Amino acid sequence: RKEVEQDPGPFNVPEGATVAFNCTYSNSASQSFFWYRQDCRKEPKLLMSVYSSGNEDGRFTAQLNRASQYISLLIRDSKLSDSATYLCVVSPAGTSYDKVIFGPGTSLSVIP
C-alpha cells in the first residue's frame, strides 16, 4: 500500500458544482495534514491545514478521520479559478519535515 493515496482523477466539473477529494494514508503515527494546490507548471502552495475537528475556509472544507486514516477536501460552488491539481500532504511529526509525504495529486478542471 502506498503511503499516501488520492483519487486518481481527473475531475471535470461544471462551474457551481460541489466536488470532493479523498486521501488515505498508511502511517497511523501521522500527526499533521495539509492540502496543497498546484497550478499547471507552478510550485505547490499551501491551501489549508487539516485539523481533527474539521475546518472551513470560505468554499473549502477539510476533514480528518484518524480512525479510518482518511482526509477529505470539499469545494463548494466551484469556480474556473479552482482548476488545479490538489495534493494531500501527510507528516508523521510536528517539528521535522524530513518525512513529509506528498500524495500524487488529483487534477480538477472546472468547465464553464
Added chain:
Amino acid sequence: SQTIHQWPATLVQPVGSPLSLECTVEGTSNPNLYWYRQAAGRGLQLLFYSVGIGQISSEVPQNLSASRPQDRQFILSSKKLLLSDSGFYLCAWGDGYTFGSGTRLTVV
C-alpha cells in the same frame, strides 16, 4: 517576511553535461531546506534535505548531489546529466513547506 528564490526557471541541457541549481532563502536563519523532483504526471519525490551548513541527507540513490555552503543557500548538482534527470525541481524550506518557483529541466 521569508522568501525563497530559485533559479533558473527553465533549463535545457544535453545528456552528459553538468548541472547546478541554486536556492536561497531570505528572512530566516538556520532553516531546514529540501530539494524535490516532480516527474511528468507524478508526485513530488524528496531528493535531499539539510538541517544546517554542510549537513545533507539523501533520500534516494541517484545521479545528483546537494550542498549547503551557507546557512541560506542550497545547491543541487550533477556531474553528468541523464535523460531520466528531466523533471520539475523544487526547493522548499521547512516552515510548513514553502516552495520556490521551481526549475523545469529538460535533458536532451
